[in-house]
Amino acid sequence: MVAIDEICDDEWAEWYRLTPQERWDRSQALWPTFLALGGTLDAEPDTHSPFFDADAWRPVPVDGRPGVRVLRRSGI
Amino acid sequence: MGGQACVFYGAAEFSRDTDLAILSSSDNLECFRAALAGLDAECIALPPFQPEYLLRGHAVHFRCHHPDAVGMRIDVMSVMRGVAPFDRLWARRTTIQTADGDAYDLLSLADLVQAKKTQRDKDWPMLRRLVEADYLQYRAQSTPGHIEFWLNQLRTPVLLVELAVRHPDVAADVARHRPLVAFAVAGDPIAVQDALAVEEATERDADRRYWQPLRAELETLRHRRP
Numbered sequence: 001m002v003a004i005d006e007i008c009d010d011e012w013a014e015w016y017r018l019t020p021q022e023r024w025d026r027s028q029a030l031w032p033t034f035l036a037l038g039g040t041l042d043a044e045p046d047t048h049s050p051f052f053d054a055d056a057w058r059p060v061p062v063d064g065r066p067g068v069r070v071l072r073r074s075g076i
Numbered sequence: 077m078g079g080q081a082c083v084f085y086g087a088a089e090f091s092r093d094t095d096l097a098i099l100s101s102s103d104n105l106e107c108f109r110a111a112l113a114g115l116d117a118e119c120i121a122l123p124p125f126q127p128e129y130l131l132r133g134h135a136v137h138f139r140c141h142h143p144d145a146v147g148m149r150i151d152v153m154s155v156m157r158g159v160a161p162f163d164r165l166w167a168r169r170t171t172i173q174t175a176d177g178d179a180y181d182l183l184s185l186a187d188l189v190q191a192k193k194t195q196r197d198k199d200w201p202m203l204r205r206l207v208e209a210d211y212l213q214y215r216a217q218s219t220p221g222h223i224e225f226w227l228n229q230l231r232t233p234v235l236l237v238e239l240a241v242r243h244p245d246v247a248a249d250v251a252r253h254r255p256l257v258a259f260a261v262a263g264d265p266i267a268v269q270d271a272l273a274v275e276e277a278t279e280r281d282a283d284r285r286y287w288q289p290l291r292a293e294l295e296t297l298r299h300r301r302p
Contacts, residue, residue, distance in 0.1 A: 002238050006234070007234060020084045023083050023084060023086065024080070024084050024172065024174075027090075030090065034090075041140075042139070042149065048195075048196045048198070
């Protein structure tokens with residue numbers, strides 16, 4: 001019988017050995033950390049998708065506020 | 077039907093958008109509109125959120141503005157290439173319940189695998205992982221249904237060889253419509269690998285051809301956009 005570690009590395013082997021419910025729970029547990037580190041729910045555009053529309057996609061700023069504007073620019 | 081379902085079944089994807097397969101009936105779409113309103117979601121990109129687009133196989137895209145879900149993307153489809161109609165998807169879905177009592181309905185593994193046969197690069201390693209995980213989890217207590225599913229969908233040459241050598245009669249039957257299984261029966265993982273690449277290229281090409289008229293329709297809509 002082909003062993004798990006013959007077809008993947010240790011990290012994947014550990015993931016495969018979890019039950020589906022355990023995988024779900026581990027994935028859910030990542031969210032608080034991701035958001036606490038400043039992660040955003042706004043997904044990057046999938047440019048490989050057949051329905052990607054470059055005109056429609058615009059990123060939401062990470063802090064959820066309008067982007068940085070130049071208020072004053074000094075001369076050189 | 078997207079990243080979270082892949083995680084559950086054994087692939088791994090940190091996906092931030094939410095992909096939903098929904099029944100495109102007027103009652104259900106009304107319920108869905110109410111849910112979108114609760115999330116303060118706007119339809120972004122094209123096509124517009126109208127049932128005829130969903131029924132033709134388009135995806136409709138939303139972005140949420142509710143403070144608890146700012147920026148979250150929701151993509152909705154009702155019809156997918158090569159995937160069974162919604163009533164069959166619903167009948168064989170997987171329902172899971174979390175510790176806090178929330179229930180989630182996921183595409184069955186077989187339907188998810190079918191839905192992932194797209195033109196996108198990222199879906200193919202995912203596909204392999206999904207079936208690989210299922211095989212490794214259940215091969216010791218497999219049913220005839222499992223064996224047929226794996227012979228039709230496995231994309232890991234050494235596992236396909238192992239399975240085909242163990243079940244040569246079923247494998248010979250499957251090889252009639254999936255010829256690469258004959259290489260597995262013969263114990264030749266290199267030939268299986270080469271044939272899998274051809275199979276993938278064929279599917280990706282079929283997906284591109286499926287999307288051609290839909291992309292043309294989107295392009296027309298974009299030109300009409302004010």
